[in-house]
Amino acid sequence: MLVVATASFAAAVPAYAGLGGAPTYPVTASSTSAGALSLGGAAVARYAASGNAAAPAYTVSQTTLPSGTVVNEYITAANTVFALSWEGPTMPPLKTLLATYFPSYVQGLTDAHAAQGGGYGAAVVHQSALVVETGGHMGSFVGRAYLPQALPQGVSADDIK
Template identity: 85%
Template sequence: MMTSKFGIAVVAAASFVAAAPAYAALGSAPTYPVTASSTSAGAASPGGAAVARFAANASANAATPAYTVSQTTLPSGTVVNEYVTAGNTVFALSWQGPTMPPLKTLLATYFPTYVQALTDAHNTQGGGYGAAVVRQTGLVVETGGHMGSFVGRAYLPQALPQGLSADDIK
């Protein structure tokens, strides 16, 4: 039986991220918890990742930011930004670095939807190389890059705070 490179990549990615610590992610609480001692750049968080939290104000009231950005540097050197509402719900993610982040952990309950959309696209459009893009009403995931330099973002379009566009997720 012949196995496609795409199928091998999906299985490898899923097995690679299965070992990653799981807290919660897109659509729920931040994956990498930020504590009082880890609010400055470079502080260590559980799992050895460095975490920084930045307030971003998408509203006119500077006292109450519409969201914050929690920036985590994974042990691999990949930087993950989690965009978190004032209600402590992750509505978007972005990443950049030498390795892919643990998408199964970061996408959490949306991971099966992501994998199915990639599989469907592969089956209808044939094989190929390049960026993996999923654009659905309730989920957008864009990944790209090459070995040693990966970038991407994922967000829930319906959960973007007022005044924030998808272009702001970097």
């Protein structure tokens, strides 16, 4: 009986993926030719690389967290998150959003902090497989993270906003 209860509880817990996997937050709106549609706190927009409007290179799913922080997940046609951006009064849950890349991020921060000799400032990690840039101040945080080798053809880091 206990095994059945445990199994049904596990099925009720939402599954999270994150950077390099499926979207962390549910994509609940469909795209429109107008660019973005907002439904129930989530907005989705499709963008085409190199001006090819017929085949979107990626979708942006926007979620507003209970804290008021807005998280954008950049998703390929294969339903894989290749980039994230955020802006708001609190930092988003980076451990959840970065998923399997979180340990690389933490190691990158440790290395950068040691190289700078300590201090405060923006947290920036530039690795061949992961880029994370965070900044702001108390009550106003911004940042982005992306997988350089996973950017769809025709999409540059400048498109991650």
